[in-house]
């Protein structure tokens with residue numbers, strides 16, 4: 001990569017408060033990506049397949065997955081053997097509880113530059129209203145931005161359920177686009193990964209969790225958005241170096 005001296009001095013002039021050490025840290029700091037969710041994040045393989053996309057794009061050595069969990073409970077076997085298995089997926093957990101009691105602490109322990117989340121399925125199971133779930137989404141975005149004002153967010157439309165409650169899922173998914181648009185900012189963008197459209201109940205292994213075909217659908221919807229965010233973030237780092 002050719003970096004012209006004029007662009008270096010120009011960028012440095014805008015970083016009056018950063019010491020050389022701080023600048024060096026920014027250059028070596030890997031981008032931190034938090035996969036946040038419930039069992040559809042924890043005991044599934046889409047995280048691994050998205051990592052393959054990062055590796056194919058030669059970005060894997062510049063990023064890390066972060067979260068309090070470090071596991072591969074489905075024994076996923078992506079092409080990339082050494083994929084980062086950190087995540088913040090918690091089987092059975094509600095968006096409402098994560099927003100009210102956990103997310104602040106998780107983001108303090110493992111700060112994130114990018115958060116990608118799918119949540120609400122368990123809230124729907126427990127009969128929580130769409131209004132309450134959307135309020136939890138708003139609270140989560142506020143927590144993410146308090147932790148990092150420049151956090152980039154990917155919110156997934158939730159995959160379908162074959163066992164009952166499907167009206168709760170469709171109602172939630174119907175609300176997400178306008179909600180995301182309303183909270184979208186230049187500094188902290190929100191984009192939507194549509195994991196619902198074209199996802200058939202036959203892509204579920206047990207009526208709730210994706211089979212491998214379902215994992216591939218989720219990865220195909222989330223991955224390109226994540227790669228865009230990663231490239232944007234790395235581009236911004238290049239400017240500031």
Ligand SMILES: *[C@@H]1O[C@H](CO)[C@@H](O)[C@H](O)[C@H]1NC(C)=O
Nearest residue numbers: 177180181184189190191192
């Ligand atoms: C948020 O803004 C960005 C940048 O303008 C845009 O690409 C994205 O689609 C917007 N998100 C939503 C949910 O409208």
